[in-house]
Amino acid sequence: MIGALARTPATLRNFGNSQFATLIGLLIAAIGIVLTIQHVLQHDAAFFFQILTIGIADGSIYALIALGYTMVYGIIELINFAHGDVFTLGAFISLALFPVFGIAEGTSGFGYVLPLLAVGLITMALVAVVNVAIERVAYRPLRHAPRLAPLITAIGMSSILEGAMYLWKGPFNLHYPDLLPLTRVNIGAISIGVKDLIVLTLAIVLVVAFTLFINLSKLGKAMRATAQDRDAAQLMGIDINRTIAATFFIGAVLAGAGGITYGLYINSVSFDLGFITGLIAFTAAVFGGIGNIPGAAIGGLLIGMVRAFSDSYFDSSWTEIVIFGILIATLVFRPTGLLGMRVPEK
Amino acid sequence: MKRLREFVRENSHNPNAIAYAAMAIGALTFPGIAQFATGGNADYLVSLAADGGVFVLLAIGLNVVVGFAGLLDLGYAAFFAIGSYTYGMLASQQLISSPFHHALHVPFWIALFLGMFIAAGAGALLGAPTLRLRGDYLAIVTLGFGEIVPRFFRNMKDFTSGVNGISALDVPTLPYWITGPWANTQLAIEQNFRFVTFNVTAWYVLIVILVVASVLGVSNLYVSRLGRAWMAVREDETAAAAMGVNTVNTKLLAFAIGASFSGFAGAFYGAKLSLVSPDSFGFIVSITILSMVVLGGMGNIPGAMIGALLLYWVLYKFLPDAPLQASSLAHNLGLDALNTVTPNWPGIAEFVSRLKFIIFGLILVSIMLLRPQGLLPSRLRTAELKRGVHDESATETV
Numbered sequence: 001m002i003g004a005l006a007r008t009p010a011t012l013r014n015f016g017n018s019q020f021a022t023l024i025g026l027l028i029a030a031i032g033i034v035l036t037i038q039h040v041l042q043h044d045a046a047f048f049f050q051i052l053t054i055g056i057a058d059g060s061i062y063a064l065i066a067l068g069y070t071m072v073y074g075i076i077e078l079i080n081f082a083h084g085d086v087f088t089l090g091a092f093i094s095l096a097l098f099p100v101f102g103i104a105e106g107t108s109g110f111g112y113v114l115p116l117l118a119v120g121l122i123t124m125a126l127v128a129v130v131n132v133a134i135e136r137v138a139y140r141p142l143r144h145a146p147r148l149a150p151l152i153t154a155i156g157m158s159s160i161l162e163g164a165m166y167l168w169k170g171p172f173n174l175h176y177p178d179l180l181p182l183t184r185v186n187i188g189a190i191s192i193g194v195k196d197l198i199v200l201t202l203a204i205v206l207v208v209a210f211t212l213f214i215n216l217s218k219l220g221k222a223m224r225a226t227a228q229d230r231d232a233a234q235l236m237g238i239d240i241n242r243t244i245a246a247t248f249f250i251g252a253v254l255a256g257a258g259g260i261t262y263g264l265y266i267n268s269v270s271f272d273l274g275f276i277t278g279l280i281a282f283t284a285a286v287f288g289g290i291g292n293i294p295g296a297a298i299g300g301l302l303i304g305m306v307r308a309f310s311d312s313y314f315d316s317s318w319t320e321i322v323i324f325g326i327l328i329a330t331l332v333f334r335p336t337g338l339l340g341m342r343v344p345e346k
Numbered sequence: 347m348k349r350l351r352e353f354v355r356e357n358s359h360n361p362n363a364i365a366y367a368a369m370a371i372g373a374l375t376f377p378g379i380a381q382f383a384t385g386g387n388a389d390y391l392v393s394l395a396a397d398g399g400v401f402v403l404l405a406i407g408l409n410v411v412v413g414f415a416g417l418l419d420l421g422y423a424a425f426f427a428i429g430s431y432t433y434g435m436l437a438s439q440q441l442i443s444s445p446f447h448h449a450l451h452v453p454f455w456i457a458l459f460l461g462m463f464i465a466a467g468a469g470a471l472l473g474a475p476t477l478r479l480r481g482d483y484l485a486i487v488t489l490g491f492g493e494i495v496p497r498f499f500r501n502m503k504d505f506t507s508g509v510n511g512i513s514a515l516d517v518p519t520l521p522y523w524i525t526g527p528w529a530n531t532q533l534a535i536e537q538n539f540r541f542v543t544f545n546v547t548a549w550y551v552l553i554v555i556l557v558v559a560s561v562l563g564v565s566n567l568y569v570s571r572l573g574r575a576w577m578a579v580r581e582d583e584t585a586a587a588a589m590g591v592n593t594v595n596t597k598l599l600a601f602a603i604g605a606s607f608s609g610f611a612g613a614f615y616g617a618k619l620s621l622v623s624p625d626s627f628g629f630i631v632s633i634t635i636l637s638m639v640v641l642g643g644m645g646n647i648p649g650a651m652i653g654a655l656l657l658y659w660v661l662y663k664f665l666p667d668a669p670l671q672a673s674s675l676a677h678n679l680g681l682d683a684l685n686t687v688t689p690n691w692p693g694i695a696e697f698v699s700r701l702k703f704i705i706f707g708l709i710l711v712s713i714m715l716l717r718p719q720g721l722l723p724s725r726l727r728t729a730e731l732k733r734g735v736h737d738e739s740a741t742e743t744v
Contacts, residue, residue, distance in 0.1 A: 077482065138711055142718070147482070148418060149718045152640055155633050156710030163703025170692075170700075275629070279493065286486060321497050327490040331483050332475045 025333030039313040049190040057196040059304020060203030064258035065281035066296040068251030074227040074291035081154040084278015085161035090259025091269040094123040105177040124256040131252030165271035176263035283327040289337025365648035393546040398658040399553030405654035407607025413645035415600035416580030418485035421492020425605040427627035429461035429612025434512035434622035454518030465609020473601040500624035511623030643720030669695035
């Protein structure tokens with residue numbers, strides 16, 4: 001039966017690494033961009049910039065989530081399916097904390113910035129503790145088991161988190177208070193929402209702080225070392241368990257921040273939101289080059305823009321097909337992603 | 347007689363043989379016992395069991411991909427969808443409203459195999475460029491594919507009626523069929539028999555025959571040259587390649603054969619339900635089938651089948667029944683307060699039904715933590731687990 005199939009041509013075998021594949025990938029990307037430009041030219045520039053800002057704001061939320069995926073994948077090579085639900089949990093916890101701090105819709109002025117910050121910090125801490133607990137219970141005991149085992153527990157944990165939020169708030173869409181200012185800044189014909197700017201700024205601050213942390217702190221160095229070679233890192237005296245737990249902690253802090261930002265930006269959350277958002281963020285991580293931190297941020301922004309453009313210039317029912325098509329195309333034509341992955345082949 | 351006794355003695359300590367025997371006896375007697383126990387009202391149970399058979403088929407197929415060849419497929423439901431939609435489009439009035447303006451009424455027995463081949467072809471197309479990637483890259487690609495396919499069918503409204511799905515599919519027919527007390531009727535031979543929806547026993551018999559045929563086929567593949575090649579690739583791809591195994595083609599065949607089972611099962615499922623809707627093929631279906639295989643024991647055919655039956659029962663019988671059971675239990679215990687709905691308490695039935703995600707998750711997590719090799723593991727794989735073989739394929743240790 002094996003002989004019945006013709007021998008695979010050599011070009012196919014080394015397809016993803018060849019320049020030919022990159023060329024085809026570029027060609028597909030070029031066609032997509034040309035089609036988009038053609039559609040963009042049919043509308044006016046103001047509309048284009050409006051969509052662009054929505055895409056960037058949306059994309060910065062994806063970037064925050066994608067960082068968690070890429071870090072966890074980089075360090076233990078696990079697709080942490082529960083990460084999307086940790087993101088939703090951030091939105092849910094902050095939603096429950098708002099009344100405690102006296103924040104309600106219609107609150108205005110700078111007086112509510114401080115309580116909002118407090119809600120944010122508490123949410124991020126709680127979500128991070130949950131994520132570390134998940135790692136402790138569901139992933140650490142399986143670190144030497146077959147690779148499928150932690151993947152299944154990740155899916156199980158995702159289901160448990162979704163179930164807990166379902167039990168907590170029920171199956172409906174929840175309204176998330178609209179606290180960000182609705183004013184828009186006009187620069188010539190272009191109008192940019194202050195809301196979009198706040199979301200983007202927040203994401204940039206977090207991503208920059210996070211990158212500095214990874215590159216400059218001792219713990220960040222330990223993380224990079226563990227991602228590169230766990231055994232060697234252990235020999236150098238790095239506490240592997242602590243480093244991995246810290247990775248989950250920081251990933252969840254970013255996801256929790258993403259959850260709050262999402263709530264403030266979209267104003268509607270539901271218990272199963274994390275599933276599709278998580279998959280899209282994961283696509284962003286793969287697109288940027290999984291294991292690569294700047295790659296995840298850039299991938300998130302690009303996927304956010306793809307989503308916004310596809311939603312408004314084409315048909316929104318095809319958006320997810322386009323995004324997952326990008327996922328497959330990335331792995332077929334350039335498995336290392338845009339920026340190349342930092343994880344060595346083991 | 348003596349030979350039979352020896353055969354039984356030889357196999358009485360072989361868990362696989364016991365599992366096969368138990369499943370065979372269960373499958374043969376189930377409709378009769380169910381009808382007898384419920385006083386002839388077991389059509390629902392038999393129909394449920396026939397649907398369970400579809401999942402057994404799916405688990406057998408995914409076991410080839412994940413268990414035998416060690417490839418991780420997170421989008422297996424996509425091929426299920428392809429099989430279902432193939433049957434839906436080829437065997438109904440659907441194509442009249444499509445740009446073709448002609449309905450094809452391909453007979454079920456041919457469409458079944460068409461669904462199988464088209465799914466296998468889709469598997470080969472997807473696998474060809476991606477199978478040389480590392481194990482979990484394949485998982486990601488299949489994950490993306492599994493998300494794309496149902497959405498694609500939903501969006502191709504001209505061909506598939508979009509969210510409404512395709513309904514009123516053709517009914518399979520046979521020239522002769524035997525009915526009897528197991529189907530609540532007199533023993534008789536019917537001519538020009540039609541597999542209508544309420545004739546659940548016929549569907550049940552059909553799926554049992556298909557499962558038996560599949561088990562025979564896959565068991566033979568397992569011990570064939572190709573089966574050994576799968577094992578070799580799973581254990582150590584480099585060593586297998588050095589021994590002259592064409593690893594890409596071997597993996598491609600595993601992927602395509604696995605997909606063909608899914609397509610086959612999909613065509614059957616569509617015909618039985620007489621409805622194909624884009625909602626029945628989501629990520630959760632892929633995950634459920636994967637969990638069935640892992641729960642039963644990867645790489646072991648009877649293991650995967652038992653995992654499928656068990657998880658199917660939990661998900662489609664135990665959990666849907668649980669709210670009513672809990673409600674009546676609360677009533678019987680004199681805790682009627684639990685059944686009253688207040689703004690803060692949705693009632694015990696609703697509460698239990700909301701628990702379903704948590705229960706599913708707990709099942710997955712606890713099985714992986716307590717018995718990662720599955721309920722009825724393959725002996726070979728158990729040995730691997732103990733020794734911790736290092737390999738870069740998806741299902742091996744890190």
